[in-house]
Amino acid sequence: MSHAKKQWLPAALSLMMVGWGANQFVSLLVIYRNAHGFSEVMVTSMLGIYVAGLVPALLLGGRYSDRAGRKGATILAVGLSMAASAAMMGSVFGAAPLFVGRLLAGTATGLAMAAATSWVKELSQSPWDTTSVAGSGARRASLLTSGGFWLGPVVGGLLAASAPGPEILPYAVHMVLCIPLLAVVARLPETRPRQSPQVPFPEVAAGRAPGRKRFWLVVAPAAPWVFAAGTIGFAVIPAVIPGLGDARLGYATAAVAITLGCSVLIQPLARRLDSVLSARSLITGVGVVLAGLCLLLVAIVFPNPALGLIAAAVLGSGNGLLMVGGLLEIQRSARAHELGALTGYFYTLAYVGFLAPTVAALVGQWVDALWIIAGITVLCVASLCIVVLNSRKYLPHALEQVDAKAGSRA
Template identity: 55%
Template sequence: MVPPQPRRKGIVLRTTTAHWFPVASALLLVGWGANQFASLLAFYQQQHGFSQLAVTSMLGIYVAGLIPALLLGGRLSDALGRKPATFAALAMTVVASGAMVFGPWAPTMLFVGRFLAGIATGVAMAAGSSWVKELSQPPWDERAGHNSGARRASLFTTAGFWLGPVVSGLLANYAPAPEILPYLFHIVLCLPLMLLLAKVPDVVASAPAATTPNIASHYAYPDGGRRFWRVVAPGAPWVFGSGTLGFAVVPALLTGLGDHVLLYSTAAVALTLGAGVAVQALARRVDSERSAAATLTAISTTVVGLLIALMTALTQFAWLGLLASTLLGAGYGLILVAGLSETQRLSSSRALGRNSGQFYVLAYAGFLAPTIWAFAAQWFEPLQLLLAVLGLGVVSLLTIAVNSQKFLPARALSSTGESA
């Protein structure tokens, strides 16, 4: 007997909505590979005699691969398709982990692995997040909301950034072969995903030519670029700026931790990154194409976190520091979803990868926050630096608030009765 029509539709719907999941999982595992090294820094120093300069340089060379990949990876995916770019990023993170297996005996391989991990992360974030967005809308996903793509991409990316160092740290401390097992475990997770990713349709490559917009402008409407630079760009550096301040600067504000400094720093990392993952469901509720409500909520959360960090420095209450780290982590997660959602709404379909890469470059500028803090600390007290950072946060908040309802797309303007 032929099944009734509604049942057949339900089966098709469940099949198509699964397409975004392997792509988002690729973002998770590439993010995992990017951060798994962070938990092993002390191990390489203690067990293999690596200098502080060596391990810091290994962190730095990651950025040397990341930034060009963010700028070029999205553009290549716009031209050649999301699938080859994302697949190449997943394959490269496997090669990076494979190279780092040999690090203790050939330290050059750690540099090679970190550089490749940076390239993989940049390409995946620019191309993969665009692919997730395109697969999170009709006809691929009939049930997705207007910001489901951005929320899924940011959730899986931040989950990877969090899981990588947590799992590698646990394996290094409690499992055999700590120099090898964390990387092999990552490779084992990636290989079957490559088979699943090969079956996902490439939306850009399969899009009919008639539906392709003119990309003389990289934005979906004439004022899209002005909105990007006045609303998205002022908030973007606070993505990783908030996160790194939460786990790299806040613990340093407390001077009486003694032997508990390592435990406290670990807790700060866990709370910052964990809050960044957990809070992202809130961004879906406050995001709107008629304003910058999600971004304003995110920056406000970061400003409150900075205020509590200031109170931590004044009172030296350790629990206040953990609260500050949690709020800064929440700001990090909210700004990532809000900024990526806005960027995706502003972008033409053929320039989505390019604009996503541009957003992430601005976001990664926030990684410089601890370095700038350490450099400025030679002349300024922590309280002075906190007040300066807090002032920058307020300026960003006011800039976005002033432009919140300007340069909107026509459909949003018509629903609010405003004009550009």
């Protein structure tokens, strides 16, 4: 394999290490509660401040990388992830360092997902990679992002459970692994030259933004189901399946493993489902999520834990299909000047899905779980209808023909 074909890998590993750093906190929550007596409100607030850093970084980081370049934004994201780990090593001094660390981790994650995802896509095509097939960038970025989110809590939990210094060692290992990665990333080529903020992009000046129109009509309605599918699979299902009793903890562990495992395993299939003639990959993804919700309804009506785990597998598959499918749609239809921004918007909408367990728990104080899932299912049907109706609008190949005609008249 030539050196050129490998240039996407360090950029993708940046996504993995930032995701690792963001999620290792989850495996240490029990330690923080037991060793420091942190209340549930304080722990929830630490999760919330992560989002406070994540969303602005997603919305602004992609636009920044469109103007200033992918490499600098990615290096900054990895550096912030290391700073987050360093801050959270100070938990022995109280909660304040954890709040700082979580805010930095959220900022790093948002910046990496917007900028590094775009960088991986660009490094996976000519002239940096002349052998990869169309859609490789989306698949690579999604797979490494998912891998990082999975590795963080797994490695962090193993280190915390079996090694000395459980509040320090997991973060130290993460920082040590990031150092050589930064050295390699710094030598990668920049794919997006710096743009002057005073000079508008040619496409913007011409008043053409069809890629954005397809994004809002096709990608945006499907995006919230990316993480809604995952969180329902591993957080809601163990809570709503009746009759588990003392087995609920073990059942929840199995649901997490099945949901996340299916999400990763299904992703290579997503690229094969993709089509330049329609939004087939997104339609399939939302359809799979809908099937998972219907299975969950049956598992609740006829209390069946095994069927609940099957529903978790289907929902996890929907998560993986939608993550890859959404990135494929964006990377195919977005022009270079808007790739980072639209990637950031996609992940921002996807993170809305993380609210699903919170909403379900809140509404569950007054409404039976069956009706909550039924309501979510109706919303999924509505999203699927919107994607299907707009599936063939503003297709990338049609946009290229419009641009070619405009160029011939110029």
